[in-house]
Amino acid sequence: MISRHYALTREGSSLTLRQTTKPVPELSPNQILIKVRAASLNYRDLLTMGDADATRDGLTPLSDASGVVVQIGSAVTTWTIGDRVSPNFFPAWLGGAFSPVNLSNALGGGQTDGVLSEYLVIDETAAVAIPDHLSFVEAATLPYAGVTAWHALFERGKLQPGETVLVQGTGGVALFGLQLAAAQGARVIVTSSSDAKLARAAALGAWQVINYKTQPDWDQAVMTLTDGHGADHILELGGPDTYDRSIAAIAPGGRIAQIGVLSGFGAQPNLTPLQFKNASINGICVGSVEHYERLNAFVAEHAIHPIVNEVFAFDDAPLAYERLRAAGHFGKIAISFDR
Missing domain, CATH: 3.40.50.720 (NAD(P)-binding Rossmann-like Domain)
Structure with missing residues (x-):
């Protein structure tokens, strides 16, 4: 299976966002495959693009996404095909005290690929269920902000x-x-x-x-x-x-x-x-999977809908970056993979 995705490609001393393709890796027993339906941007994503020295050439950016489980590993027990899920910003910070080791594994920064891709492979423990009342675009705004x-x-x-x-x-x-x-x-x-x-x-x-x-x-x-x-x-x-x-x-x-x-x-x-x-x-540096789960429970209890300023199509992801850089938005800027 081939997945379209975006990569931060080095051009001279700077990074440029380019759309390209890559094969979807085979799942390990405890991993799930997510078909990404939406993603959102954060100020951190501008910092990542602007730091060519610390960002790996070819990095897939963004940390926030939502989608549907389309395949599960042989030992997965938490999820079934069709579940609506979102990956945590720190995939390995499940709960308890924070460890600095998590910083190097945060999605979409430094050396760790992020979520601006049609398909995403993550450990089953790194995902949380999306509140039923939220759209995929709304759910994709939650992981970081x-x-x-x-x-x-x-x-x-x-x-x-x-x-x-x-x-x-x-x-x-x-x-x-x-x-x-x-x-x-x-x-x-x-x-x-x-x-x-x-x-x-x-x-x-x-x-x-x-x-x-x-x-x-x-x-x-x-x-x-x-x-x-x-x-x-x-x-x-x-x-x-x-x-x-x-x-x-x-x-x-x-x-x-x-x-x-x-x-x-x-x-x-x-x-x-x-x-x-x-x-x-x-x-405060984002949070754990347990934090995310408790947030979602509160969002569901109070029927909170995130504020989305504008939604761009997948092919227009560079325009989403420009809109974020202009700093005129109210709320979140998102990318819908369905448009």
């Missing part, structure tokens, strides 16, 4: 109803944070430089919104909105340009989830205020 927001707010943050959550921006992780926290009964504050996007965030359940272009001291705005208490949880997605304000806006005993690098790497904030607030920073 959805699991990251869930890990930050629920697994590590222990989010409770009535607490205040601040999310930065209106990308995938931010909007999942908004939807999940609102479903939990939390008060969500969203920041953005676009009034139009903030209006859409309010329609999704945001308690308050802040335009950081017209209110550059957004940390002070958070304190005002919360009567001086601050945000109990902050999804820190910006990086160096936002970190000091996140620390200023965090509530006593609050938790900052260190996630994003949108303004670059190497944030060096003043951490001293955390000590006198008894607040903390949790480093």
Whole structure:
């Protein structure tokens, strides 16, 4: 069997996305073959394409996909043909404590092939079932952004109803944070430089919104909105340009989830205020299979539908990259293999 797929091909000192073909490998006893129906992009995918030194020539990119099981290995007991499934970002992190070994095996980055392929072979333990109410496109948005927001707010943050959550921006992780926290009964504050996007965030359940272009001291705005208490949880997605304000806006005993690098790497904030607030920073790098399963159970219970900004056909995958790079999207950018 031959599978169409995309590869990041080295051209001089840079990488270019090219469509090509490859044979589908034989299954080992504990593997399953997935016919991919949809995939989605993350900011990480732009970083991978832009790092020719760390990315293997010919790498199949992207980490997020959904599809149907079309073949199973001889020892597979978890899945049957026809099951709707999605692979976990870290295929070997099934549960429990994180191991740095997982970093080198993350789908679609460095040396490990990803999911932008018609067929995908994975271990049966690396897959999770898709909620019945979600389309394949919607389900394909969950593995990175959805699991990251869930890990930050629920697994590590222990989010409770009535607490205040601040999310930065209106990308995938931010909007999942908004939807999940609102479903939990939390008060969500969203920041953005676009009034139009903030209006859409309010329609999704945001308690308050802040335009950081017209209110550059957004940390002070958070304190005002919360009567001086601050945000109990902050999804820190910006990086160096936002970190000091996140620390200023965090509530006593609050938790900052260190996630994003949108303004670059190497944030060096003043951490001293955390000590006198008894607040903390949790480093969040996606999550485990168990995290993904618990996220899906919550998504199903609350009938949450991920926000998809635009869907591209498989043959138009390079255009999806360009749309992501333009940074004008609200929610996720996806690729449908059925179009």
